[in-house]
Amino acid sequence: MTPEQKQALQEHIQAIAKILYEDTSPERLTSLAGIEEAVRSQMQKHIMPEVGGFFIETVTGTRTGYKRRLKSILGELPITSKQAQQLEVPARNQLSPYLEICCLRVSANVTYEDAAADIEYFTGVQVSRSSQQRLVHRQNFELPTQEDLVEELSVDGGNIRVRTTEGEICAWLGYKAISLHHNGMVGTSFQDNQVVIDWVNHQPLASTVTCVGDGHDGIWKIVDQLAPDVQRREVLDWFHLIENLHKVGGSLKRLKQAQSLLWKGQLDATIALFTNCKGKQAQNFCHYLDKHRDRIINYEYHQAEEICSIGSGSVESAVKQVDRRTKISGAQWKRENVPQVLAHRCAYLNGLLSV
Structure with missing residues (x-):
């Protein structure tokens, strides 16, 4: 001027x-x-x-x-x-x-x-x-495609209160969320896991993709369909693992020793600590360890060498962000509207709502 x-x-x-x-x-x-x-x-x-x-x-x-x-x-x-x-x-x-x-x-x-x-x-x-x-x-809120190779992701889920017919109690129905690490992109699907499975499989995937999740069976059923087996590194979330350990209770010395062994991925030595324990919680924990044997890594080594993430905090944070909209006090959703509400929230979290 x-x-x-x-x-x-x-x-x-x-x-x-x-x-x-x-x-x-x-x-x-x-x-x-x-x-x-x-x-x-x-x-x-x-x-x-x-x-x-x-x-x-x-x-x-x-x-x-x-x-x-x-x-x-x-x-x-x-x-x-x-x-x-x-x-x-x-x-x-x-x-x-x-x-x-x-x-x-x-x-x-x-x-x-x-x-x-x-x-x-x-x-x-x-x-x-x-x-x-x-x-x-x-709107047509489409899930984004990442330009860089996807090296890590984590999977989790949440629940949404859905309206039912008059006189019936509201139902809580689940949705699944996947977070692509590093860029923080998140995708969700409601009562249709194939949506997020296809979304991930259409991304450019690295030669090894680390998939982190907690011990829930539904999480690993999804992970099982992400990328070929030879391309996937499955990791049981460290923090959920330790949370389950402390549910066993009993001797604090034994719990501390078990945590040290698990940190190094020494699974059989950890199970041996609870072999003589007759409590149900101890037996359940041993079963839990054996079930996820291939997903329990040497956490100390992988973290020190920065090989991969050992926690699913990324997707848990994303679920909390989604819940900020879907679980507003008193909120109830028509079932047919839930996918659009989730897609809307994801578009915001993925930075897609801009001119």
Whole structure:
């Protein structure tokens, strides 16, 4: 911008500010917050739509076509069908693309009702609760493809409260989540494990893929379908392993010794410590160790040499992030809506909700 342009702009700004000030009720200007809200409101009503319209007309080079108005962060924005076609704005959209992204980002974190209130507070534009919900369900949230080789991943799951027929207790149904380590991408599937299995298998996989999970059978049934056997390194999560160890109880000295042996991957020596224990918890733990024998590695060596991760914290964090939206106090979901809600939340966590 040249000095002459800056001078002209400043003069126009001063003239506009004076007109808007004279048109604003003094009661709205008793605090800085009030001034901010009043200026934004006046600008969105009188100034920004005109400026936005000028930009649109100049960029597209046309003013022909059916005229309509879009809700935008600039206010009610004028646009014609020809202009909208050039700028790739869908014919029936009532919200501008940028305002849509704002709504999707907010509603990925809170209820639709709260999203409506937050959007109005943040932008000064009213987008109703029902419009927020319809916007989400119109989207096609596809799971992303990673460019770099996938060397590690972890698998976990969570539960969502689903509505049932009137008079019946709400059901908690499970979903599965997979986190691709290093870039933190997460994919979820509800009552259909094949969705996340196919998603992983379509990623560029390294020659050896480390798959970390806890002791749940459902986790390893999924892992069993990820990459060929020769390409997979299965690792039982260290922290779940130790959590199960301490469920045995009894001698603290023995538990400490067992932990030291497990840290080095000495499985048979660990089992020998509990051979003479008749308690059910000890027997269950020995069975647990034997069941996951091939997944219990030398944790000390693998961590020291930075060969692979020894914990599934990445996916557990992702599940907690998903639950922040799906387990809002009192939330109940229609079963048919759950996959879209999960996909919406994942799109946010994967950084896909941006212009």
